[in-house]
Amino acid sequence: MSGERNEEIVIVGGGPAGASAACILADAGRSALLIERDPEPRHKVCGEFLSIEAQTYLAHLGIDLDRLRASRIARIRLAHGRHSTEADLPFLSRGLSRKILDEALLQQAMSRGAEILRGVTVKAISPEGTGIHLDADTHSEIQTETLFLASGKHDVRGAKRPAAGTMNDLIGFKGHYRLAQAQQIALEGCVEVILFTGGYAGLQLVEDGIANLCLVVTRQCFDDIGKSWGGLLDRIAHECPHLGERMEGAEPLFERPLSIFQIPYGYLHVPAPREPQSLFRVGDQAAVIPSFTGDGMSIALHSGCLAASTFLAQGQASSIFHRRLREDIQRSLRLASALNTTVRYRLGRQAVFHLCRAWPAAMRHMTSLTRVQETSMALVAR
Numbered sequence: 001m002s003g004e005r006n007e008e009i010v011i012v013g014g015g016p017a018g019a020s021a022a023c024i025l026a027d028a029g030r031s032a033l034l035i036e037r038d039p040e041p042r043h044k045v046c047g048e049f050l051s052i053e054a055q056t057y058l059a060h061l062g063i064d065l066d067r068l069r070a071s072r073i074a075r076i077r078l079a080h081g082r083h084s085t086e087a088d089l090p091f092l093s094r095g096l097s098r099k100i101l102d103e104a105l106l107q108q109a110m111s112r113g114a115e116i117l118r119g120v121t122v123k124a125i126s127p128e129g130t131g132i133h134l135d136a137d138t139h140s141e142i143q144t145e146t147l148f149l150a151s152g153k154h155d156v157r158g159a160k161r162p163a164a165g166t167m168n169d170l171i172g173f174k175g176h177y178r179l180a181q182a183q184q185i186a187l188e189g190c191v192e193v194i195l196f197t198g199g200y201a202g203l204q205l206v207e208d209g210i211a212n213l214c215l216v217v218t219r220q221c222f223d224d225i226g227k228s229w230g231g232l233l234d235r236i237a238h239e240c241p242h243l244g245e246r247m248e249g250a251e252p253l254f255e256r257p258l259s260i261f262q263i264p265y266g267y268l269h270v271p272a273p274r275e276p277q278s279l280f281r282v283g284d285q286a287a288v289i290p291s292f293t294g295d296g297m298s299i300a301l302h303s304g305c306l307a308a309s310t311f312l313a314q315g316q317a318s319s320i321f322h323r324r325l326r327e328d329i330q331r332s333l334r335l336a337s338a339l340n341t342t343v344r345y346r347l348g349r350q351a352v353f354h355l356c357r358a359w360p361a362a363m364r365h366m367t368s369l370t371r372v373q374e375t376s377m378a379l380v381a382r
């Protein structure tokens with residue numbers, strides 16, 4: 001790509017938020033250019049747990065999880081120290097690797113008429129006249145009337161999210177494994193959440209019997225064990241033998257785990273007074289819920305669909321969209337952030353674990369309370 005382009009709508013980022021917005025806009029016959037920096041599908045740091053809300057949006061967007069061989073998960077198991085407890089989830093969830101899911105969403109957007117530009121990174125964004133100007137790394141200049149910013153965790157120069165008030169000392173890791181047969185059978189149908197000093201881990205099966213181990217740890221914890229992935233797993237297994245047992249004899253499917261730094265958990269976008277009405281932030285650019293809820297993708301899909309529907313109905317009215325999104329998710333975001341803070345402390349972890357052990361239904365309630373509510377979704381996913 002070279003030269004200058006003038007577009008009606010540009011979407012930066014082809015994750016669940018950007019791709020869902022592209023689908024809705026394309027369905028309405030609007031010309032949308034989606035720019036994705038990855039030239040081809042790739043793995044991303046994610047627990048890959050698809051809540052019922054995410055599944056509802058995916059079905060609405062034409063994604064067939066059975067055809068993609070997503071796993072089925074009906075129970076949650078919480079492990080802490082030498083103990084574990086489990087309960088039924090309030091819904092049947094699914095597990096699917098992001099490499100497959102994100103590609104399926106982009107293919108949907110393309111088949112509905114969106115133009116997808118891959119392998120191009122947007123370097124900077126600036127308001128210009130009545131529109132927004134984008135600098136792309138292929139020496140291109142793009143002018144757009146409306147911008148959907150869906151770059152996920154990655155901020156773009158000129159539109160950075162303020163870090164104040166968020167927990168951003170955390171590192172996320174993900175690895176895929178082929179577990180020993182007995183361990184795979186024990187994990188079947190379950191998402192396991194393991195609480196340990198300095199963080200938590202999620203373990204579940206995705207497609208084809210592959211196990212996804214996803215961890216969130218404080219930078220301090222990772223520094224203390226000498227910044228070594230093997231050292232981190234050994235330390236967690238020592239504190240929580242449950243994970244040690246699961247990983248015994250597991251074959252890693254990645255050369256090294258993927259990682260992501262400074263995740264701004266708790267972020268909820270409130271537009272600055274001078275922020276252009278033509279700038280819609282979606283997905284993690286609008287809100288970042290702690291990952292243990294497994295609800296980030298449903299928020300990304302909800303915000304992508306809601307922003308596109310708001311634009312189609314009201315034009316460049318991003319403040320209306322951002323207000324509505326805050327109303328929809330503020331309560332779950334606050335509750336999830338409070339829980340996340342609680343489990344950072346030893347006494348907090350013990351209290352949460354003992355509550356869940358004495359009253360397993362608490363896990364169902366927590367799972368329900370930290371989600372996008374059905375009434376909010378009904379207006380968008382119909």
Ligand SMILES: Cc1cc2nc3c(=O)[nH]c(=O)nc-3n(C[C@H](O)[C@H](O)[C@H](O)COP(=O)(O)OP(=O)(O)OC[C@H]3O[C@@H](n4cnc5c(N)ncnc54)[C@H](O)[C@@H]3O)c2cc1C
Nearest residue numbers: 013015016017037047048049122152172283284291296297
């Ligand atoms: C450790 C961890 C575990 C998680 N586990 C779960 C889970 O189990 N279930 C769940 O529902 N959610 C989970 N989440 C949250 C979920 O991953 C995110 O909320 C979701 O991916 C957000 O979607 P998005 O479309 O906003 O961003 P992303 O999925 O990050 O997509 C952004 C896209 O933009 C592209 N991009 C970035 N910058 C540029 C640029 N400058 N130019 C062009 N393209 C660009 C990227 O390549 C990427 O494809 C987890 C998050 C973390 C950190």
